[in-house]
Amino acid sequence: MASVKVESTVIILDIGRNVSEPEEKDGKSFFELARECTIRIIERKILSQGHNLLGIILLGSKNTKNNLATSGCCKYIETYADLQYPTWQMIRDLPDKPSKARGNWFDALLVAADNFKTEISAIKPINKQIILMTNFLKPSHVDGSEVDLALSGLQEEGIQVDIIGLNVYSNENKNEDIEYAKKILEGTNGVSVTFEFTMRYLLFHKKKAVVPMNWNVDLNIGPSIKIPVSSYIRLKDEPIVKKWIKAIKDPVTNNISSTEYIAKNKFLFNTENKTVVDKDKKIKGYQYGEQVIPFPDCDSAMLYDSGQRSLSVYGFTKASNITWQCLNGDGLSYVFGRKGDKKAQNAIRCLVECLHELNLVGIVRRVYNKGNAPKMFALMPVIDPDNFFCLSMIGICYKEEIKNMSFPATDIKKYACSDEQVNAFVDFIKSMDLMQAYEESDFDETEAFPIAKMVSPSAQYVLDCIAFRALNPGKPLPQPRDDITMLFKVPPLVEKRSKQSLEKLKSLFVLNKVEIKREKKTMDIDQIHCASICETFDTDMENIPKIDLNAFKKPDIRIKKIGTQNPIDDFDSLKKDGISMKDLTAQITAVIESMIYGNIDGNFTKPMEVMLHFRQECIKSEPSHYNNWLKNFRMELIDRKRDNIIKMIDEKELNYIIKSENSLSNIESDSYDDSQLYENDTVPNLTEVTIKSEVNDLFDNM
Structure with a gap:
């Protein structure tokens, strides 16, 4: 724990009677404004997910609870929370009403300084900060010597004191305590700001401040040039909240349960035979289209090896060739010469100046680490006015990732603009x-909307929702606040x-x-005749003319092709319309194959019924249509390793049509072997040739 760098802050919140009166400006008291500011500070430290230790001291509390109270001083000062990582419970337990007591702000300052000695003695924080929130209306009754002694102790411990809620340098606020506070601020390099300024600073959530990690590698240019460089991430798309901790809420205590947890079971399921597969029998594979290619562990040596970490220049091209369509937008990195290596820094500067003068861009291959896939990047020169030289590195898309869009030409007479129109724009x-x-x-x-200073509205709303849900678990999420919606307005x-x-x-x-012109619906003669009858309609039932219902025929809806929804009915309908059996065979066999190969749920009842109907129709007419198709279909099933389909065909007796069923068939009843269907199912006679012994030895070595 001693090696961890943390930030430590102690907030002194005045809740006494002297801060309970509302101000005339907005009707809120100093206590309400200080409480809102404290809540916002705690939210910021929680959501930043940093190493932030926070302590809270209540000034003017009715309870006296601190380490210095044993000597009879420092009354009405309560150590509400010792230095610890901030939690949502701190916000929930904050007092919502001021007390009737009054405390001494100078004593509270001493209690806060004592917390840094007793609570984090084993930790060396990178900074120590005390935030004092009081209006100094309660006199402290201290003299200058006590203030000087306290100031020397604060300086010795490296503690910075800041005052929020009151500008001690304003001419409106002047008394003896404010002068003492001003002296402490100047001695500890502290600041004094109002609540309005602080809340504007805390208006939006900020990311956790992290020290950039460098990626060290050698920039290879050709076979002999190697420049030690360091790469730093400048921009990167990251999730708003990286780590979510899932927990079960105890309905009794309404807190996170320490005994309940979320259990997940993962199993492998075979959709064809509806069985669970043992993990030991699992074989890794890759799917190409409808076929799965197994890839066992023994073939791992065949995997592509990208090699060790590297950054190799493949060549240089004109900067005009690298357009924004070619960049993938995964992030941006800056490449510098290795820190402490003057030769490397000078080499990078020389490379940057050359690329800038020649208007070129470098194309590099980057392997982040061993085992990572290589990626292609563009190296572009970056020159800052303050003598800042580096290379920006951004990913390049592959050809299949670029979508080219063609637009019509606008430099034609039809789209020409006058000078007045151009000047207006x-x-x-x-x-x-x-x-x-x-x-x-x-x-x-x-x-x-300044660049690199704008915050993401979606990220702000998500973090607001997290903070709201932590404090209000049973209420619906609020709408985005006005500060976020303002980001969308002109x-x-x-x-x-x-x-x-x-x-x-x-x-x-x-x-x-x-205006889109729509086609006008035309009426035939019978409809016009019916419309004229309706217009001259008479209430006398006897005078109503008789209408021939046969004149209004329904549209002739005929089936043109066999579909997968009702293939048997479609087949019969097309057969009645006089479609030849040869054409019907091509359609229904395509439907059967589609329903089998494209099946997802593993239920093959429907295609088996269609296959049975097709077989029965071929028994009545020409069996060769069914037999020839089944021969090719079985071979395709064997190639695809669909043994379950072949087994179902045999079980449902959907094999070839034999002579006993139709005399036109050429298949006997005692044989269903596929080899009988081939005309040349014999091993061809190969011409024997003499192969030299050198050739045989070559194949033996292979």
């Missing part, structure tokens, strides 16, 4: 400039500025609505 683009999207008085920066200044230009564009580009 230029003015419209200038009016929508995002670099001046806000008034300077509203925000620190006037740029809207900045007001841009919208106001572009309104006039947009109206001008509408007047210059008149858009005509295209």
